[in-house]
Amino acid sequence: MGTTPGTTTKFDVIVVGAGPAGSASAYLLAKAGFKVVMIERGRGAGSKELYGGKIYAAPLREVWPELDKEAPIHRWVTQEKLSIVSGDRITTIDFKLGKGVAFTTYLTEMARWMANKAVEAGALLVDEIVVDEIVRKDGKVVGVRSGPDTLYADYVIDAEGVNRKLLEKLGLVEKINPDTVALGVKEVLKVGESAINERFALENGEGLAWLLAGDITRGIPGGGFIYTMKDTVSIGLVLHIGKALEAANSGELKESVPSLVESLRLHPYFKRFWRDADVMEYGAHMTIEGGLRFMPKKLYLPGLLVVGDAAGFLLNTGYTIRGVDYAVYSGKLAAETIIEAHDNGGPTEENMAKYEKKVKDSFIYKELYKHRGIESVMSDPLFFKQLPALLNKVLSKLYEADYEEPTMMEAFLDSLREENLSLTRLMFKLLSVVRKL
Numbered sequence: 001m002g003t004t005p006g007t008t009t010k011f012d013v014i015v016v017g018a019g020p021a022g023s024a025s026a027y028l029l030a031k032a033g034f035k036v037v038m039i040e041r042g043r044g045a046g047s048k049e050l051y052g053g054k055i056y057a058a059p060l061r062e063v064w065p066e067l068d069k070e071a072p073i074h075r076w077v078t079q080e081k082l083s084i085v086s087g088d089r090i091t092t093i094d095f096k097l098g099k100g101v102a103f104t105t106y107l108t109e110m111a112r113w114m115a116n117k118a119v120e121a122g123a124l125l126v127d128e129i130v131v132d133e134i135v136r137k138d139g140k141v142v143g144v145r146s147g148p149d150t151l152y153a154d155y156v157i158d159a160e161g162v163n164r165k166l167l168e169k170l171g172l173v174e175k176i177n178p179d180t181v182a183l184g185v186k187e188v189l190k191v192g193e194s195a196i197n198e199r200f201a202l203e204n205g206e207g208l209a210w211l212l213a214g215d216i217t218r219g220i221p222g223g224g225f226i227y228t229m230k231d232t233v234s235i236g237l238v239l240h241i242g243k244a245l246e247a248a249n250s251g252e253l254k255e256s257v258p259s260l261v262e263s264l265r266l267h268p269y270f271k272r273f274w275r276d277a278d279v280m281e282y283g284a285h286m287t288i289e290g291g292l293r294f295m296p297k298k299l300y301l302p303g304l305l306v307v308g309d310a311a312g313f314l315l316n317t318g319y320t321i322r323g324v325d326y327a328v329y330s331g332k333l334a335a336e337t338i339i340e341a342h343d344n345g346g347p348t349e350e351n352m353a354k355y356e357k358k359v360k361d362s363f364i365y366k367e368l369y370k371h372r373g374i375e376s377v378m379s380d381p382l383f384f385k386q387l388p389a390l391l392n393k394v395l396s397k398l399y400e401a402d403y404e405e406p407t408m409m410e411a412f413l414d415s416l417r418e419e420n421l422s423l424t425r426l427m428f429k430l431l432s433v434v435r436k437l
């Protein structure tokens, strides 16, 4: 790849952010012979990362076929659980699946592995540098500025994640709206490998992904998660920021967000899984709530491509969260676009537009489109508050009758009445939920 003669600071590609999206594109481009630099504000790749715990493997294998052998995989998910919680009444769906679909790991470790792969392929990683601005000249992106320094490149990949300060400055996205983002808070509990295996009924190397809905979020749209790592358990909550702020301002939410996670840790049912465990780490990170609503007006400009969370590529259906694999796959599509553009006219508007077409033809956009509107369903109190209460009430009437047991229909109709729900409204809402899930 050619850089401009006489300059030492000109790269073929600058990647802003060494998260999964940035590292995937940097790896593929460096492997193809491009002169690539990744600029990361944290100390080393991964240091600013926080997520839940489960990553789908197939899209990652397309970038790193050696993933299963080399990546820092903690456990292969062999058990998926979804629990509906109302106080100490809990209904759980438990699904056993085969190994190889998804795995648990810390994102800090995984992001470091991905960035190292890019470095081994020849990319340069410059850390502890914050990019302040994406630089444009004559309508084309030509580089990035950090403080007084400007670095030039033919192509810039924006992989800055959910905050999108740089895209905001470029006018590609609005300032973050609290209704399109959620706050994730997490604790890592030191339980020990054999205790995890025993308490969660797992064999060595097998893992559990457990999502929780219901009143653990105290009426705020969102949910909880439990993931088993090798010898630790990650637990946490994801809460709709706009609604959490509203509830805090109106006095409806009296607890702080950290104390909600503590309540999950101390929950009479769940606490048995990590009894006597110490909290090793605690953290919080913003994530996307808005699905397609979070996508920028355009995913490209001449010389610029937007990938990963910055592009809004995250799917949260309530029973699964997919962000890392979407980020990696979009990084792959961006790298392919640049490789094709390089021999066909360079970073022109037309060439960069091909990235958006690739995204729209891929599973990323198709899935986001198919599930569009899911966030409005999930922030409907009927879905995250009344339905969980209804389900547990029906089951409680069926299983907790001392003498006379109601029929299922009686239990259902009584519970509907107690929850002030009409059958027609419920059927209508359920239909709309099922269509979006």
Ligand SMILES: Cc1cc2nc3c(=O)[nH]c(=O)nc-3n(C[C@H](O)[C@H](O)[C@H](O)COP(=O)(O)OP(=O)(O)OC[C@H]3O[C@@H](n4cnc5c(N)ncnc54)[C@H](O)[C@@H]3O)c2cc1C
Pocket: 016, 017, 018, 019, 020, 021, 022, 039, 040, 041, 042, 046, 048, 049, 050, 051, 052, 053, 054, 055, 056, 107, 129, 130, 131, 132, 159, 160, 161, 162, 166, 183, 184, 185, 186, 237, 238, 285, 286, 287, 307, 308, 309, 310, 313, 314, 321, 322, 323, 324, 325, 327
């Ligand atoms: C609580 C929570 C739970 C989640 N659970 C899951 C899950 O279980 N499974 C899953 O697949 N996904 C999950 N996600 C989503 C997943 O974490 C993201 O989709 C994924 O990390 C996106 O990757 P990315 O590379 O686009 O962005 P990021 O991982 O956010 O990486 C962006 C990088 O850019 C750097 N950066 C930002 N701005 C600048 C700048 N100006 N200059 C230099 N560097 C900069 C950051 O430091 C960071 O390293 C979860 C997210 C949260 C918050």
